[in-house]
Amino acid sequence: MIRAVALDIGETLVRDDRYWASWADWLDVPRHTLAALVGAVVAQGRDNADAIRLLRPGIDLAAEYRAREAAGRGEHLDDTDLYADVRPALAALRDAGVRVVIAGNQTRRAGELLRGLDLPADLVATSDDWGCAKPSAEFFARILDAGKALPYETLYVGDHPANDVHPASDAGLLTAHLRRGPWGYLWADDPAVRAAADHHIDSLHDLLAIVQGSA
Secondary structure, three states: OOOEEEEOOEOOOEOOHHHHHHHHHHHOOOHHHHHHHHHHHHHOOOOOOHHHHHHOOOOOHHHHHHHHHHOOOOOOOOHHHEOOOHHHHHHHHHHOOOEEEEEEOOOHHHHHHHHHOOOOOOEEEEHHHHOOOOOOHHHHHHHHHHHOOOHHHEEEEEOOHHHHHHHHHHOOOEEEEEOOHHHHHHOOOOHHHHHHOOEEEOOOOHHHHHHHHOO
């Protein structure tokens, strides 16, 4: 029986359009250029931040992030950044008695912004909040603590095979690979991902049927 559902953030709950567009504007490059580079590094299995490093070799991303915040051009999230299925799907899970945890590799500021959206979740946390990041085993141990359920009672939902599906499965959690965003679409039919994930979904609305079918 699934008692807890934990969900990734970027391209699972939140569209990354604004994030990358704001970096392109800050670096004064065309948005399409940065978007194309993100796609290229994703296809190569690299860190998506390498797209920025290709544009500005040697850049200190942490320092640049602080400069953006100081200039009033830092991170921003509101309801328009959420995928349309997020609120209704999460609310349906909670109505079904499932504990809902939101956790992904984001900054502390992103966590503050997400909590400010008052999503239907029991806990919202980021890697910066926890001091550990995916795909580490420590991150998924924190997921289990937050979900208050055993690994085989916990479903982790995400779009990224290397950060979501494989490490969550290695930690003993059930997994659902979401066909959404660059990573989700690119690896949706990859044999290794098909074999590793317990479920393959196109929408967060699919989660309720999975939970109800597990009883």
